[in-house]
Amino acid sequence: MVCSTTGKHAVSLGEPSETIPLVIEAREIVKVVGSAPEYAIPLLQEIQRRHRFLPQDLVEAVSQESQIPLSTLYGVATFYSQFRFKPQGTYLIRVCQGTACHVAGAELVAAVIRQELGIQAGETTVDQRFSLESVACLGCCSLAPVLMIGETIYAKLSVAKIKAVLKEYQGAAAAKETAHAGS
Numbered sequence: 254m255v256c257s258t259t260g261k262h263a264v265s266l267g268e269p270s271e272t273i274p275l276v277i278e279a280r281e282i283v284k285v286v287g288s289a290p291e292y293a294i295p296l297l298q299e300i301q302r303r304h305r306f307l308p309q310d311l312v313e314a315v316s317q318e319s320q321i322p323l324s325t326l327y328g329v330a331t332f333y334s335q336f337r338f339k340p341q342g343t344y345l346i347r348v349c350q351g352t353a354c355h356v357a358g359a360e361l362v363a364a365v366i367r368q369e370l371g372i373q374a375g376e377t378t379v380d381q382r383f384s385l386e387s388v389a390c391l392g393c394c395s396l397a398p399v400l401m402i403g404e405t406i407y408a409k410l411s412v413a414k415i416k417a418v419l420k421e422y423q424g425a426a427a428a429k430e431t432a433h434a435g436s
């Protein structure tokens with residue numbers, strides 16, 4: 254069950270590469286997104302899309318490349334809650350704490366996830382698989398209680414359903430790690 258939200262990134266470009274040197278990556282980002290001050294948000298979004306957070310050295314390189322002052326980029330980054338300064342897990346779990354979800358048992362949903370993963374909202378698991386966030390509303394109130402993992406909404410949650418979903422993602426993460434180790 255998929256539901257659109259306002260949290261999607263606005264820019265979608267080429268795939269990230271950990272092997273691209275910093276300056277070249279910064280140049281590539283600026284070249285495709287733009288270098289004028291009004292591109293500060295799309296530039297930051299593209300950095301985050303590639304790395305799932307804003308690495309300081311890359312933000313600095315993009316600042317140099319675009320000639321947008323570093324203070325401007327960080328001013329924008331700290332103003333908008335969509336930007337993160339710490340690495341995010343492979344899967345971002347957003348648990349809705351809006352009114353409809355609260356009434357339908359959002360706290361139980363959050364409690365089960367906290368217990369299963371051993372993290373609080375705002376934290377990432379030690380194995381870097383999951384990050385947990387609380388959000389005000391995911392726009393699917395009639396399906397409460399809901400949570401979102403990546404771009405997928407999971408609705409009308411029960412304890413059993415939450416555990417099954419987490420198990421599914423644990424399996425997917427393990428498979429991804431195995432494939433990465435073998436490549």
Ligand code: FES
Nearest residue numbers: 349351354391393
């Ligand atoms: S209150 Fe949870 S989706 Fe709106």
